[in-house]
Amino acid sequence: MSETRYDAIVIGAGVGGLAAAALLAKAGRHTLLVERQPALFGTLAPATLSALDPRLAKMLKLAKHGFGYAARDLPLAAPNLLLSRDRHATARSLASLMPTDAAAYTVWRREMLSLAKALRPAWWDGKAVAEVSLKPAQRVLLDRLTVSSAIAHLCARFESDALRAALAFAAAECGAVPSEPGSALALLWSAAQEANGAQGAVSLPKGGVLALLRALSDAAQAAGAEVRTATPVARLLTSGGAVTGVELAAGESIETPLVFCALGRRHTLATLLPPAELGLGTARTLARPVEEIGNAVLVFALSAAPNLPAPPDARFLIAERPEIYESAFAEARAGRNAREPVLELVREEPTRLVVRVWPVAPSYARSDLVRTVTLMIERHASGFANLVVSADLLEPETTAPVPLERLLASAQSRIETPLRGLYMVGADAEPANALSGRAARLAVALSQKARPR
Amino acid sequence: MTDRYDAAIIGAGADGLTAAALLARAGQRVVVLERRAEPGGRLVTREFHPGFRAAPFADALPPVPDDLFRRLDLARHGAWRAPAADAVALWPDRFAVVPRRFEAEAEARRAAALAHAALPEPPAPPRWNILAKPAADIWPADDWTRASLADLAEADAPLLLDAPALDPFAPGTALRLLSKPEDGPWRGGLGGLGAALLAAAREAGAQIACNREVGDIRSENGRVTALATAEGGDIAARAVLSTLDLKRTFLSLFPWSALPSATVKQIGAFRMQGSTARLLCALSVRPRSPLLAALPRGAVHVMPDARALVDAHAAWRAGIISEKLPLTLRFPSRVDPGLAPTGGAVMTVSIGAVPHTLFDGVWTNEKRNLLTARALDAIEQVFPGIGATIVGLELLTPPDIEQQLGATAGDLDGGEIAPDQMFAFRPGLSRKSPRTPVQGLYLAGPSSAAGPLGTCAAGAIAADALLADLRGGTLP
Numbered sequence: 021m022s023e024t025r026y027d028a029i030v031i032g033a034g035v036g037g038l039a040a041a042a043l044l045a046k047a048g049r050h051t052l053l054v055e056r057q058p059a060l061f062g063t064l065a066p067a068t069l070s071a072l073d074p075r076l077a078k079m080l081k082l083a084k085h086g087f088g089y090a091a092r093d094l095p096l097a098a099p100n101l102l103l104s105r106d107r108h109a110t111a112r113s114l115a116s117l118m119p120t121d122a123a124a125y126t127v128w129r130r131e132m133l134s135l136a137k138a139l140r141p142a143w144w145d146g147k148a149v150a151e152v153s154l155k156p157a158q159r160v161l162l163d164r165l166t167v168s169s170a171i172a173h174l175c176a177r178f179e180s181d182a183l184r185a186a187l188a189f190a191a192a193e194c195g196a197v198p199s200e201p202g203s204a205l206a207l208l209w210s211a212a213q214e215a216n217g218a219q220g221a222v223s224l225p226k227g228g229v230l231a232l233l234r235a236l237s238d239a240a241q242a243a244g245a246e247v248r249t250a251t252p253v254a255r256l257l258t259s260g261g262a263v264t265g266v267e268l269a270a271g272e273s274i275e276t277p278l279v280f281c282a283l284g285r286r287h288t289l290a291t292l293l294p295p296a297e298l299g300l301g302t303a304r305t306l307a308r309p310v311e312e313i314g315n316a317v318l319v320f321a322l323s324a325a326p327n328l329p330a331p332p333d334a335r336f337l338i339a340e341r342p343e344i345y346e347s348a349f350a351e352a353r354a355g356r357n358a359r360e361p362v363l364e365l366v367r368e369e370p371t372r373l374v375v376r377v378w379p380v381a382p383s384y385a386r387s388d389l390v391r392t393v394t395l396m397i398e399r400h401a402s403g404f405a406n407l408v409v410s411a412d413l414l415e416p417e418t419t420a421p422v423p424l425e426r427l428l429a430s431a432q433s434r435i436e437t438p439l440r441g442l443y444m445v446g447a448d449a450e451p452a453n454a455l456s457g458r459a460a461r462l463a464v465a466l467s468q469k470a471r472p473r
Numbered sequence: 474m475t476d477r478y479d480a481a482i483i484g485a486g487a488d489g490l491t492a493a494a495l496l497a498r499a500g501q502r503v504v505v506l507e508r509r510a511e512p513g514g515r516l517v518t519r520e521f522h523p524g525f526r527a528a529p530f531a532d533a534l535p536p537v538p539d540d541l542f543r544r545l546d547l548a549r550h551g552a553w554r555a556p557a558a559d560a561v562a563l564w565p566d567r568f569a570v571v572p573r574r575f576e577a578e579a580e581a582r583r584a585a586a587l588a589h590a591a592l593p594e595p596p597a598p599p600r601w602n603i604l605a606k607p608a609a610d611i612w613p614a615d616d617w618t619r620a621s622l623a624d625l626a627e628a629d630a631p632l633l634l635d636a637p638a639l640d641p642f643a644p645g646t647a648l649r650l651l652s653k654p655e656d657g658p659w660r661g662g663l664g665g666l667g668a669a670l671l672a673a674a675r676e677a678g679a680q681i682a683c684n685r686e687v688g689d690i691r692s693e694n695g696r697v698t699a700l701a702t703a704e705g706g707d708i709a710a711r712a713v714l715s716t717l718d719l720k721r722t723f724l725s726l727f728p729w730s731a732l733p734s735a736t737v738k739q740i741g742a743f744r745m746q747g748s749t750a751r752l753l754c755a756l757s758v759r760p761r762s763p764l765l766a767a768l769p770r771g772a773v774h775v776m777p778d779a780r781a782l783v784d785a786h787a788a789w790r791a792g793i794i795s796e797k798l799p800l801t802l803r804f805p806s807r808v809d810p811g812l813a814p815t816g817g818a819v820m821t822v823s824i825g826a827v828p829h830t831l832f833d834g835v836w837t838n839e840k841r842n843l844l845t846a847r848a849l850d851a852i853e854q855v856f857p858g859i860g861a862t863i864v865g866l867e868l869l870t871p872p873d874i875e876q877q878l879g880a881t882a883g884d885l886d887g888g889e890i891a892p893d894q895m896f897a898f899r900p901g902l903s904r905k906s907p908r909t910p911v912q913g914l915y916l917a918g919p920s921s922a923a924g925p926l927g928t929c930a931a932g933a934i935a936a937d938a939l940l941a942d943l944r945g946g947t948l949p
Contacts, residue, residue, distance in 0.1 A: 167618060167645075167895075168893040169893070172744065173893075175742060201619075201644050201645040201891055201892040201893060202619065202644060202645075347790070347791070350640065350783060350786075350787045351787075354780070354783060423644070424644065
């Protein structure tokens with residue numbers, strides 16, 4: 021016999037949902053997590069993490085729940101290019117590519133990292149970007165970045181196409197379209213993140229991102245959160261502008277004053293709420309179609325280690341020219357598979373290759389995608405196609421491109437909703453798309469401020 | 474030196490003539506150097522087929538700001554403005570008048586931006602409310618630096634621009650509404666405006682020298698001293714005002730070593746890319762389509778389609794002649810019958826998404842014919858039978874425009890209109906724009922902050938800055 025009243029209900033068991041459930045349960049709230057899928061997490065996930073909230077990891081003591089890093093900072097490799105934390109190796113690699121870029125890269129990286137660090141209060145603690153105090157030179161750079169596209173910004177700073185394309189990847193990775201104005205700010209956001217204490221690093225967790233999900237779910241359940249899988253939510257129950265409960269697809273109603281939703285904001289507001297709960301303006305904005313694009317994760321099991329022209333621990337990027345991003349995103353938007361998508365290859369184990377593919381349209385053709393990707397890798401690692409034992413595709417999640425507003429908005433406006441008691445903790449409650457859990461931490465803090473026990 | 478001018482102006486287009494009139498009226502000795510045989514720049518009308526005349530580069534330009542119109546006293550010099558004509562979208566079976574939805578808003582934004590650009594030293598950095606606006610619930614696209622044309626458009630009323638090469642779904646494209654041309658307000662077409670400006674400049678006492686091409690801007694110790702003309706001979710001047718675009722001004726008129734390397738790099742990164750071709754057609758008879766008689770006298774957008782624009786934009790970026798081209802037609806002889814012989818008519822076509830540099834080589838005759846044929850095929854669909862009445866054609870591809878008008882890469886906008894190349898970021902060389910890193914050199918023209926915001930506006934702002942410096946004693 022299940023209870024029909026909880027202090028808080030979390031919808032969706034991604035990083036955001038699990039983190040919210042764990043934090044709420046730890047704070048002593050009687051918490052229920054509902055997940056639509058039959059299992060809490062699947063068997064496939066991207067390999068790397070770049071934006072996990074360090075404070076969340078500390079609060080939930082994730083290390084005690086089995087979470088750890090296999091590699092702290094993966095170098096970024098591309099054909100003829102290697103960017104790593106070793107400054108000298110990076111300078112050598114750049115000097116052989118384009119001598120002027122070696123010096124320009126050092127300057128650029130220093131400027132970006134210091135500005136990004138100054139903006140952390142906005143992106144990490146919920147201050148508005150406009151309120152952060154900056155030096156005049158930093159303010160000028162920030163202003164330029166907010167109106168520039170990542171590609172235009174990088175083209176103005178560097179000469180070599182390989183370097184431009186490699187650096188633009190950070191913007192694509194967090195959901196921006198690198199050829200669109202404002203995406204340069206996504207580069208900055210990405211530079212503000214840290215992994216395992218290193219700013220701007222991309223790290224490989226032991227056991228991949230699945231290990232993070234396991235650790236979070238361990239932490240949530242150890243703290244007493246209840247979990248129900250195969251439990252889709254039909255709608256939210258509301259009264260007088262506040263959430264009062266959740267109605268499950270099975271028909272059951274559960275009372276709760278607090279709902280943390282890890283689904284998309286648009287989806288939540290448009291499908292889980294009665295339209296009358298939203299203002300006319302919001303309802304109209306929701307009705308406007310948005311073009312969604314996203315990325316896919318392909319996991320190749322191989323019979324032997326692939327022969328990639330990069331160190332084994334590096335992320336290998338296949339995006340030779342900056343124009344690739346523009347044409348690939350244009351094709352994805354038109355609903356076609358990109359003929360030449362952007363690929364990021366990570367060797368999770370010597371014979372397990374995790375490939376992220378950008379961009380993917382909602383109506384992608386699955387078999388084509390696997391073939392295109394295999395052929396593209398084959399061009400850089402001859403014999404690759406013959407090594408493939410199996411290729412598994414993680415269903416791509418598509419979202420609307422990250423708008424500039426999200427990167428500049430205060431945490432409150434990303435997380436709170438027109439409805440009291442409803443908080444967003446999903447991917448689009450973060451400033452940019454990344455597995456971070458920071459929105460969950462901020463949402464729980466906001467809810468506790470609004471309704472102290 | 475006896476023959477020293479206070480200001481030498483490069484280019485006798487709208488901006489050059491405006492600056493000349495304002496400076497000369499303020500008592501300065503002014504000379505305008507024009508490469509071509511007649512002044513006017515984009516405002517000229519020329520014969521492209523015996524008896525048929527048209528303005529080769531544009532039939533319409535963004536509006537002249539009202540206060541500037543009065544300040545130049547253009548009405549007394551013969552310019553006369555009528556209300557702007559409506560534009561229509563035309564399909565083989567129907568047409569729709571394009572609603573004038575954003576004109577007032579564009580006008581307000583232009584005025585605010587021009588006031589900002591006219592400040593002696595704009596408060597830096599410009600905020601443009603980017604950071605100040607609270608994010609609403611779903612982040613509505615309320616600011617044009619972030620909005621796309623598709624955001625502003627409603628499903629049944631597309632926002633149409635002349636010969637665009639853009640992805641209407643990309644953020645920031647709404648800014649193009651600021652430089653949207655205004656149709657048909659000048660008596661005698663753009664030539665009427667040109668004649669009035671020329672009269673104003675001459676009356677004020679400015680000297681206008683045609684057939685004088687500037688070869689070099691001479692500078693000493695980072696300070697402009699003279700202009701060297703291509704025919705030989707230097708023209709000494711205390712200040713130089715260039716109405717050429719950014720790249721042409723700095724990269725072709727200066728020896729590279731004369732500029733700081735950071736400036737050269739910044740100018741190199743300024744994105745300029747031509748996208749418009751013009752097709753001038755002489756028609757033996759007036760088109761007899763009953764449709765045409767019913768249409769307003771503004772621009773006719775041929776079968777506009779947002780999806781096709783995305784494809785055309787992608788093709789343009791790749792250097793390919795798109796299969797579906799965005800076309801805007803005008804019939805200037807309907808407004809000014811004198812442009813064509815009795816019974817004939819002039820049709821001009823602005824073709825969008827035409828690359829300056831083709832991926833597979835130069836603009837051969839074959840490719841020019843292909844472009845012409847694709848454009849005429851589409852026009853034939855909406856005006857059946859019009860092809861048979863064409864007796865003369867002239868095609869101007871972006872390289873032709875570059876060569877004839879002197880616009881880098883044939884870019885009629887003087888640099889891509891994008892959020893990072895507008896307002897204080899245009900051209901972004903100096904906080905005290907229109908001043909440049911070279912003392913005594915002022916940049917008007919399409920690449921300056923005011924360039925896309927109104928015809929003549931950039932010339933006036935640069936002239937005012939120059940005048941303030943001449944009087945303030947910053948220029949020797």
